[in-house]
Amino acid sequence: MTRIFGTDGVRGLANGHLTAELALDLSVAAARVLADRGEFAGHRPRAVVGRDTRISGQFLEHAVVAGLASAGVDVLRLRVLPTPAVAYMTQALGADLGVVISASHNPMPDNGIKFLARGGLKLDDTVEKEIEQHLDEEWVRPLGGDVGRVTPYATPVExxxxxxxxxxxxxxxxxxxxxxxxxxxxxxxxxxxxxxxxxxxxxxxxxxxxxxxxxxxxxxxxxxxxxxxxxxxxxxxxxxxxxxxxxxxxxxxxxxxxxxxxxxxxxxxxxxxxxxxxxxxxxxxxxxxxxxxxxxxxxxxxxxxxxxxxxxxxxxxxxxxxxxxxxxxxxxxxxxxxxxxxxxxxxxxxxxxxxxxxxxxxxxSVVTRFPQVLVNVPGVDKTRADDDPLLAAAVAEEEAGLGDAGRVLLRPSGTEALVRVMVEASTQEQAQGVADRLANVVRERLALS
Missing domain, CATH: 3.40.120.10 (Alpha-D-Glucose-1,6-Bisphosphate, subunit A, domain 3)
Structure with missing residues (x-):
């Protein structure tokens, strides 16, 4: 299965990658995983759900709430509220689960879904993987009075x-x-x-x-x-x-x-x-x-x-x-x-x-910032960035030239098919020169065959 969760929940183009159907299925799967882990033992599970101001957050919120309630989870709707506020309310209200619908600093057409565990903590990678594995599975749905209740929460902002x-x-x-x-x-x-x-x-x-x-x-x-x-x-x-x-x-x-x-x-x-x-x-x-x-x-x-x-x-x-x-x-x-x-x-x-x-x-003013240059090098095999000896030698040579007055950080991107070259030096010109030289070495050494 293709990995759905990224480094900060599930994020993508709203109604494109991130649909109402996916939002509902994710919420059902999250409720089932936490139930299987014994998170809800001895009590009715409760979740809080908040969102940012994106227009797509309205239909995604309803999908998330519907999924949770259909899985037997009582839901408190916090409506528009900052992510850290949802985390705080998850902890303060003793909720078993928090859900944030937001794409943070991304452009408006994007949106995202992030789940928080009891105490307002981010879910572990292992739990996210379990949620993915439960998507689209057959399950026994609660009936009658066992379905969840949905209630607007009156004073989350205050x-x-x-x-x-x-x-x-x-x-x-x-x-x-x-x-x-x-x-x-x-x-x-x-x-x-x-x-x-x-x-x-x-x-x-x-x-x-x-x-x-x-x-x-x-x-x-x-x-x-x-x-x-x-x-x-x-x-x-x-x-x-x-x-x-x-x-x-x-x-x-x-x-x-x-x-x-x-x-x-x-x-x-x-x-x-x-x-x-x-x-x-x-x-x-x-x-x-x-x-x-x-x-x-x-x-x-x-x-x-x-x-x-x-x-x-x-x-x-x-x-x-x-x-x-x-x-x-x-x-x-x-x-x-x-x-x-x-x-x-x-x-x-x-x-x-x-x-x-x-x-x-x-x-x-306690921090005197060193000039910093970041060059992104696309179209290369980022998986070889840490293993190429000639690239490592080029980095070492540039670091020796900078001495204590600068540094080099070369790393493959965690989200894109590119390598990032970051250089700090005493002057902007020096940092730019080192970054450009190393970017050329990356292109030469890691070129896709």
Missing amino acids: EYVAHLVGTLTKPLAGLKVVLDCAHGAAYQAGPLALAEAGAEVIAIGVEPDGLNINDGYGSTHLDNLREAVVAHGADAGFAVDGDADRCLAVDAGGAVVDGDQILAILALGMASSGRLARDTVVATVMSNLGFVRAMKDAGLGVRQTKVGDRYVLEAMRVSGYTLGGEQSGHVIMSEFATTGDGLLTALHVLERMAETGQSLASLA
Whole structure:
């Protein structure tokens, strides 16, 4: 069977790859797998279901709810809610299963389905494989009173906002903030959370029409946020993506503050209060060398993982770390959340500004970013990228030339038929030159026969 689950649930063109039929079948299979594993022993199973603002989320939500209820699962409909909020409500309500219908930062025509286990945790790969194996199988359907009940849940936004604000120890009074919600799932919760925390909020990207999610707004399109911050004389700006599990920032002058800088700000703050477990932060191999050096200079360790928030989460759980994240702004604070949470991230960066009295630019300046160049090389056999001796020799030669003032990361893409060449160096020109030379070697050595 072709693998249906990707690195973050099932995702694809809504009503193309991701149909109502598939959504229903996946939900039935998920309920059956969890029942077979004894997850529902001794009680009626209960699930929560939330979605982002995509128009396709409406029919997919109904398909998911129908599948779960037909399998005997009681369903609480959370309606439009950020991914981390669905994870929180799964845990807070003691649900056996959470379902998020969202394609995150992808364009509007896409959508996705992500299942969460009890406690708001992502499903293990083994469970996802079992769900795939149960698709299209014959099964004994519950009848009569054994089918599931479907109930709208009245106050998910308010409860999630109360949770977010409750994680703070200092009010944000006196701070003026622009928040860009990408016309996505955070359009209600985001402005409300910042206002409840005491900040003056200018909200943009809060007029979803089902078609405009991530369109020119959000963490992948920062121009509108930068303009708004400067125009309103705001202290800072934050942009989340369509499902609000990631966050990037803009300082008062309109300069972008990326995920590495945000992670550094939070790491230093948590370390100063004794909340950074083992004085270590988890990041991926794509984190800028400037971030790694800043942490080392501060006496903090950096545990680096493969690219992907699931690998960051895995390292955090195994070793008990309390902070991790990616350059994209996917930041995980395990004290308060089981997944990346863009609104939680924004609130705690603002709290750090309030605590220290420093500007966002000043706090972010702890990281001096190395120029970074990423070249994607398509049309090659990525399976040989780790085994070609001449390619390895070329990488070693370029690394020797960079010394301590740069690095090379060459890796096959996990989702596309290409090899990624990432280079950091003292200057943009040097990084570009090394990346271009290595990309040519990749083309020569890994060319498809």
